[in-house]
Amino acid sequence: MIAGLIILLLVILFIPFLVKAVEHNLEYFLFVMGIIGVIISKQMNLKLFEHILQNKLLYYITFAVLIAGMLFFFFRNKINRLIEVLTNKISIQIFTFIIIVILGLSSSFITAIIASLLLTEIMHHTPLDRNTKLKVIVLACFAIGFGAALTPVGEPLATITISKLKADFFYLARAIGFEIIITILLMAFLAALIVKKANKVDKDEYIENTEDIKDVFLRAFKVFVFVFALELLGTAFKPLIDLYIIKLDAKILYWVNMISAIVDNATLAAAEVSKEMTNEQVRAIILGMIISGGMLIPGNIPNIISAGKFKIKSKEWAKIGVPMGLILMVIYFIMVFIVKV
Secondary structure, three states: OHHHHHHHHHHHHHHHHHOHHHHHOHHHHHHHHHHHHHHHOOOOOHHHHHHHHOOHHHHHHHHHHHHHHHHHHHOHHHHHHHHHHHHHHOOHHHHHHHHHHHHHHHHHHHHHHHHHHHHHHHHHOOOOOHHHHHHHHHHHHHHHHHHHHHOOOOOHHHHHHHHHHOOOOOHHHHHHHHHHHHHHHHHHHHHHHHHHHOOOOOHHHHOOOOOOHHHHHHHHHHHHHHHHHHHHHHHHHHHHHHHOHHHOOHHHHHHHHHHHHOOOHHHHHHHHOOOOOOHHHHHHHHHHHHHHHOOOHHHOHHHHHHHHHHOOOHHHHHHHHHHHHHHHHHHHHHHHHHHOO
């Protein structure tokens, strides 16, 4: 069983980079892998599906994507005019910096889902070429992923961590708030630098009004499939996590948690976090998961929403996300375990 799960993990990691059909249908691929995973781990039963379908978060995320998508669809001309006015009054790099900081910090209260939906719509209407938008989006998703961990409202990872520790609402804000704010500012600064070097494009080049109402519903459905797939994969890999991962030293666990780039980090948090842990261990575990979540498309819901909207390929995301994630992993490893800031 363990060997089968390890092989499955490798398949999920590498196949999207090698097969174009999978790359363009990542949500369905992950769903199929989730089914195979629960079969391998011998947890395939009706109760599992009933449990997943009873999860209110599944429907909240789906309807949030659908409603926001419809609102943006019907009001996109007004949104475009507003962004056009703003980018004419202030430079595009300052605009980008401010937007990423606002979305990163506010994601802890409006949720990472809403923040990412706002990001995709704003970027859709900014006068930038696709390659520049791609880089900005990846950096912004890192910022949103970090910001959402400030409170248990932002994302399931924070909710589960607070619940497992039986801590107060602002525990994570105190524990890793400094790292979160610094990273959000860093991502916003890097995005502003990228935008500064880019050339503005004509309106006809960056506004793509090809999306119709069917695409809005399809995107919501794909998000539903994606979240369902994460639940399946989390259940499938739980025996592997329980048997090997949770017993590791915090320094090793920090790096092993890079699997959250493809496995639901909320599942990892539920398995790993306990009241017996020191603040250092909690910080290491959560930071490792948050950073890794931005490295690949399946790592976080904002990633999948943004990648779907802009048709970002797995290789394109990884080209930016993996190096950035590895740099952050090294920086925070030094800060937490060596310098002990």
